[in-house]
Amino acid sequence: MKLVLLGPPGAGKGTVAVKLAQDFNLQHISTGEIFRAEMKARTDLGEKIRKTMDAGILVSDDLTIQVVKPYLDGDIILDGYPRTIPQAEDLEKISINSVVYLAVPDENLVSRLSNRLFAGTAEPCII
Numbered sequence: 001m002k003l004v005l006l007g008p009p010g011a012g013k014g015t016v017a018v019k020l021a022q023d024f025n026l027q028h029i030s031t032g033e034i035f036r037a038e039m040k041a042r043t044d045l046g047e048k049i050r051k052t053m054d055a056g057i058l059v060s061d062d063l064t065i066q067v068v069k070p071y072l073d074g075d076i077i078l079d080g081y082p083r084t085i086p087q088a089e090d091l092e093k094i095s096i097n098s099v100v101y102l103a104v105p106d107e108n109l110v111s112r113l114s115n116r117l118f119a120g121t122a123e124p125c126i127i
Helices: 013-024 031-041 044-054 061-071 085-091 105-116
Strands: 002-006 027-030 077-079 096-101
Touching: 002 013, 002 085, 013 027, 027 031, 027 061, 031 044, 031 061, 031 085, 044 061
Parallel strands: 002 077, 002 096, 027 077
Antiparallel strands: none
């Protein structure tokens, strides 16, 4: 089974993905986690990611696709991937069973994301 979870930042993709991965014995694939693992392992791709992120630039579609591609075998749940049209076009090369979009009211997203600014504290941030 291959499942894709989409939605805006703060929609709960990661939370839902972890639960579904456990319930349905799927490998949870998150580009952010893969990026961090590649950088920690100091792979060639990880060093390219680090340089890009250190420069304050978004990781390119080509580099993101290269990093994710090895993880697309087997039963997986993709958390927030694809994020762009080129990534989606590349993903069309494999058979996806289902795509789920998590729709969340804007006020909930603002509240969730504002709380993230305080590194996990429960204090709200007014923006």
